Amino acid sequence: MIRIALLPEGTVSHEAIKYLLGDTPCELLFYKHIADVFQAIDKGQADYSVIPIENTIDGSVSLHMDWLVHEVDIPMQAEWVYPSIQNLIGHRSEFLGDQDKLDLSKVVKIMSHPVALPQCKEFIQTFAPQAELESAGSTAEAVEIVKHNPGKGWTALGTKLAAAKHGLDILASKVTDHDNNFTRFVLIGHQPVKFSRTPEGQRTSILVTPPQDFPGALHQVLSAFAWRRLNLSRIESRPTKKQLGNYYFYIEVLESLQSVLLPAAFAEIEALGCHVRILGSYPSYKYVEEAIKPILKEH
Numbered sequence: 017m018i019r020i021a022l023l024p025e026g027t028v029s030h031e032a033i034k035y036l037l038g039d040t041p042c043e044l045l046f047y048k049h050i051a052d053v054f055q056a057i058d059k060g061q062a063d064y065s066v067i068p069i070e071n072t073i074d075g076s077v078s079l080h081m082d083w084l085v086h087e088v089d090i091p092m093q094a095e096w097v098y099p100s101i102q103n104l105i106g107h108r109s110e111f112l113g114d115q116d117k118l119d120l121s122k123v124v125k126i127m128s129h130p131v132a133l134p135q136c137k138e139f140i141q142t143f144a145p146q147a148e149l150e151s152a153g154s155t156a157e158a159v160e161i162v163k164h165n166p167g168k169g170w171t172a173l174g175t176k177l178a179a180a181k182h183g184l185d186i187l188a189s190k191v192t193d194h195d196n197n198f199t200r201f202v203l204i205g206h207q208p209v210k211f212s213r214t215p216e217g218q219r220t221s222i223l224v225t226p227p228q229d230f231p232g233a234l235h236q237v238l239s240a241f242a243w244r245r246l247n248l249s250r251i252e253s254r255p256t257k258k259q260l261g262n263y264y265f266y267i268e269v270l271e272s273l274q275s276v277l278l279p280a281a282f283a284e285i286e287a288l289g290c291h292v293r294i295l296g297s298y299p300s301y302k303y304v305e306e307a308i309k310p311i312l313k314e315h
């Protein structure tokens with residue numbers, strides 16, 4: 017049975033992998049910190065790790081992208097998106113006002129993952145502007161901390177799954193500012209893996225590092241894809257961390273490495289003096305709204 021490392025039970029990552037797996041049997045291994053999720057494969061504890069890499073509202077999860085690039089050398093084997101549905105969670109009895117109505121002005125603190133807090137900015141500003149905001153290692157860790165600190169007016173932004181696991185109340189449901197709040201996940205591991213879901217297509221992720229002082233570098237790199245009519249779904253520049261002002265480009269191409277066109281484009285980019293590192297060529301799984309309903313209903 018495959019072993020998959022991920023953030024704690026009740027996180028969005030947990031819901032997301034359940035969605036991708038469908039009925040594929042596997043052993044889920046939960047880790048408190050994303051660093052441990054990344055390292056589980058190298059330590060021989062897991063075969064795959066679930067990594068959130070991008071959010072509709074907050075953009076790239078830079079910390080995770082940097083880990084993928086600088087700390088580990090494990091290819092991406094699958095990609096999929098899953099909605100991040102956050103809820104305000106706490107001990108309901110602490111927030112009751114007149115006639116036992118919920119009074120969110122009593123909220124002292126709101127804890128969550130640093131990517132989840134900005135997803136609910138408008139909700140917080142409207143209903144609990146007085147609340148202190150605090151980051152946690154995951155949405156589920158925030159819920160657990162709230163559980164262990166009753167009577168302080170603390171709340172967390174997290175999933176219904178986490179609220180149910182820790183026996184806490186949903187004070188307000190679906191509090192993300194936009195309904196189309198999705199997170200893009202990748203599954204990293206050393207072997208390709210197949211799921212019963214139908215892949216939407218194939219993607220290849222690369223890192224291109226241009227040589228120093230290369231005028232028009234990005235333009236020339238992009239033209240290698242453009243004239244071959246290769247579609248790009250993402251491009252981002254990140255510091256190489258070696259010298260101020262030095263960047264590499266993270267590029268996602270909507271094409272498999274097996275195609276004739278892609279290796280030719282990479283050869284052209286390398287001929288320019290750029291270094292090309294392949295991060296993975298993998299199936300991208302379609303988001304099917306109907307398929308998440310049973311997962312959300314479980315709790």
Ligand SMILES: O=C(O)C(=O)C[C@]1(C(=O)O)C=C[C@@H](O)C=C1
Binds near residue numbers: 026
């Ligand atoms: O904390 C969680 O629930 C996670 O799965 C992590 C994570 C992230 O790192 O982006 C995933 C999706 C949510 O939008 C917020 C946090």
